[in-house]
Amino acid sequence: MKSNFTSESVTCGHPDKVCDQIADAILDEILRCDPMARVACEVTACTDQVHIMGEITSSYAPDYEAVARNVIRSIGYTRPGVGFDADTCSIRTDIHRQSPDIARGVVRAQEEDGGAGDQGMMFGYACFETGELMPLPITLANALTRRLEYVRRAGILEGLLPDGKAQVTVQYEDGIPKRIGTVIVSAQHEADLQTDALRDAIMENVIRPALPASLLDRDTIYYVNPTGRFVVGGPAGDSGLTGRKIIADTYGGMARHGGGAFSGKDPTKVDRSGAYMARYLAKNIVAAGLAGRCEVQLAYAIGLADPVALEVETFGTGKVPGDALAAWLGSHVDLRPAMIIRKFGLRRPIYRPLSCYGHFGENAKSMGWEQLDLTELLKSSFAGAPADRE
Numbered sequence: 001m002k003s004n005f006t007s008e009s010v011t012c013g014h015p016d017k018v019c020d021q022i023a024d025a026i027l028d029e030i031l032r033c034d035p036m037a038r039v040a041c042e043v044t045a046c047t048d049q050v051h052i053m054g055e056i057t058s059s060y061a062p063d064y065e066a067v068a069r070n071v072i073r074s075i076g077y078t079r080p081g082v083g084f085d086a087d088t089c090s091i092r093t094d095i096h097r098q099s100p101d102i103a104r105g106v107v108r109a110q111e112e113d114g115g116a117g118d119q120g121m122m123f124g125y126a127c128f129e130t131g132e133l134m135p136l137p138i139t140l141a142n143a144l145t146r147r148l149e150y151v152r153r154a155g156i157l158e159g160l161l162p163d164g165k166a167q168v169t170v171q172y173e174d175g176i177p178k179r180i181g182t183v184i185v186s187a188q189h190e191a192d193l194q195t196d197a198l199r200d201a202i203m204e205n206v207i208r209p210a211l212p213a214s215l216l217d218r219d220t221i222y223y224v225n226p227t228g229r230f231v232v233g234g235p236a237g238d239s240g241l242t243g244r245k246i247i248a249d250t251y252g253g254m255a256r257h258g259g260g261a262f263s264g265k266d267p268t269k270v271d272r273s274g275a276y277m278a279r280y281l282a283k284n285i286v287a288a289g290l291a292g293r294c295e296v297q298l299a300y301a302i303g304l305a306d307p308v309a310l311e312v313e314t315f316g317t318g319k320v321p322g323d324a325l326a327a328w329l330g331s332h333v334d335l336r337p338a339m340i341i342r343k344f345g346l347r348r349p350i351y352r353p354l355s356c357y358g359h360f361g362e363n364a365k366s367m368g369w370e371q372l373d374l375t376e377l378l379k380s381s382f383a384g385a386p387a388d389r390e
Helices: 015-033 064-075 100-106 136-154 195-210 270-287 322-332 337-344 375-381
Strands: 002-010 038-046 049-057 090-096 120-127 160-173 176-189 221-224 293-300 309-313
Touching: 002 136, 015 038, 015 049, 015 064, 049 064, 064 090, 120 270, 136 160, 136 176, 136 195, 176 195, 195 221, 270 293, 270 337, 270 375, 309 322, 322 375
Parallel strands: 049 090, 176 221
Antiparallel strands: 002 160, 038 049, 120 293, 160 176, 293 309
16 A cells, blocks of 8 residues: 655744744753743744843843844854845743742642642654654655755755755555655755756755655656745745744654644643653653654643653554553653753753754754663563564
8 A cells, every 4th residue: 555744844043033043042051041931932933023031030131132143143044135044033022920829839848849830732753664764755845854964054955945845655565665756855046056056056956965866767856856945934925933843853744743832832832741751651662672663652630740741643554552551651660850950950051953954863863862771671562572463
């Protein structure tokens, strides 16, 4: 049986990603001086404007404007007169402290008993398709946008500007990825760059180096700047907002998503820490050989420490029933938010690099939730278990 699956990724200059990076840079700056801070920072951007808002309770107040301008400059928006640049855009700040009604649920006499900073459900996913145990379509889409940014910054292709996006359709046969059906790359560029020349250069310098030749064939379809022109981009071309690329941040749509964004949130917000833990559990289950595909769902109630639900789905690929895996995880892994924070070291300034190209897989390979330290215990606990297949 043949099927197709498509995932999208965007570059660091995409307007939504500009906002994510500013929010996480502010979080990092606060955590450097106050690891116990509680931060929920939101950012919007449009032509010549940035608005930073949210609830922040901390002993340290950063220079929000300076942080934002440094991020915008580092992305490459430095030319005045084009609708958005680091030195001339206006920056407005509206910050207030975290609601005391929320704080009373998070702060406890014993730190490990601290409750979740919000209610919600989080999903983690892993599969056999790549070395990082990530879905292949989002891995390839991220490879394209990372390469597009590299080509721009290295000056390999003159005339590229910061905004861009990519999309990859992978064809599967009986659930196994076999080939790439369609590749789309949209790259912002200088007005005087000729369309045909740009398309040829993107094919030569971005697409072919980024994608495995073994998955490309003569029937693969390529679209580069399908409208023929992409000059106006970034926040000048489209408004930006934190948390609007949550599918690109995770599994490219291959797994379900609870709806909570990551960027700008300290780890007491289980939208972030719970999603990291769910990925850790799913990845270790697949790495242990207990399933070919695994999705873990966690759910929390605001102010409560223990999750209200834990489910494991292996889509018919499991060697162990999902309820048995869930019971084992619940008894062997401490899923309280404070203990997740402690296990993964989440009170450190580690978040800005994650705000582009994904919070899982290759982009997060050094992070605690990507480690496989639970694999051997899982293997030994379920050694000899019969396959849970039809």
